[in-house]
Amino acid sequence: MSSRPPLRSLDDALDDLLGRAAALGATEEVATFDADGRVLAEDLVSALQVPPHDNSSMDGYAVRLAEIADEGVPLPVSQRIAAGQPAQPLQPGTAARIFTGAPVPAGADAIVMQEDTELADGVVRILRVPDAGQWIRRSGEDVTRGAVVLRQGQRLGPAACGLAAGIGRDRVRVARRPRVALFSTGDELVMPGTVPPDQMRPGAIYNSNRFFLRRLLARCGCEVTDLGIVPDRREATVEAMRGAAVDHDLILTSGGVSVGEEDHVKPAVQALGSLDLWQIAMKPGKPFAHGRIGDAHFIGLPGNPVSSFVTFLLLVRPFLLRLQGAQRVLPAPLLLPAHFDWPRPDRRREFLRVARNAQGGLDLFANQSSGVLTSTVWADGLLDNPPGQAIAHGDLVRFLPFAELDA
Incomplete structure (x- = not known):
């Protein structure tokens, strides 16, 4: 035999x-709206800076830092800048009313948020001296022109689709x-x-x-x-x-x-x-x-x-x-503490059905039989246990979340 x-x-x-x-x-071109879950078949290279210009990350006032030596400095408001509107250079000795996403005017080097000011009769008092560059998002701090923002072989998720759209791509080439x-x-x-x-x-x-x-x-x-x-x-x-x-x-x-x-x-x-x-x-x-x-x-x-x-x-x-050409095909395991004992391990590598608890550890489903589909619904991942490895309460173990395995 x-x-x-x-x-x-x-x-x-x-x-x-x-x-x-x-x-x-084989590849095909699809709308970026429909690219979630698809594998990218090309590098996506940005033809622009993101953001395209320095802009404010707060509603407030654009100022010259050199003109604010102390708290309480009054500055007349010389212009109002909303998102999507052009900005004029900041006149010396003034502040510009500015809103989130609006371009920072030339000459301004800080934004004072609205909560740190008082406005009366067209004059704003600066109640807190800002730091240089405060609340300014710099041009290209997200994406620089010519950068590869998404690489061939990457599986696209919602955020990646948004990033592709952010560099102007309404369609992308993906694997069939x-x-x-x-x-x-x-x-x-x-x-x-x-x-x-x-x-x-x-x-x-x-x-x-x-x-x-x-x-x-x-x-x-x-x-x-x-x-x-x-x-x-x-x-x-x-x-x-x-x-x-x-x-x-x-x-x-x-x-x-x-x-x-x-x-x-x-x-x-x-x-x-x-x-x-x-x-x-x-x-x-x-x-x-x-x-x-x-x-x-x-x-x-x-x-x-x-x-x-x-x-x-x-x-x-x-x-x-x-x-489909994907490069990353399995998630990296998380190391989490087991909140149970597993004294009789199998000689084979085991994948135990477990769930995360409020204490940051893992609980074990009571019945680990291969016919108990209930265990996969109760669990939110698999514990990857090496052959012959006993587990004591508190041991760090490898956890593979279903959220990354079945997405």
């Missing part, structure tokens, strides 16, 4: 998977969305809404994986074709795979890649292309498969819902981002 191959570390499996994720290459075919296998699966809970046949379960995988794919910027539930028959599985491989970049399934007689995904992929079955030293999520059918990648996730959820976040999501 041949021995089983050794378990692969998660880092090794991820490196291998990312090495197979050649960028799709990966096209993903998603289907489920298993005659035990039932779609919610088709059978009431009290009429479910023995052994049947509702198909929860299909729901969260479809949304996770969409959040990765994919175009998803949902092929539904494929019957547990070899011919049906082969035909579904063959059709999906024609115009998709990835075929994604959960379950059905074991060696059981009713698991037809494995022989179907092998009949049409190539398949590697990996046993990864992680918990949950040990079984994982990658293959190719023509030009399409195939990834088979474990069937247990938490295993499927976690392996998607840690393996499939980085793979899909790399297909």
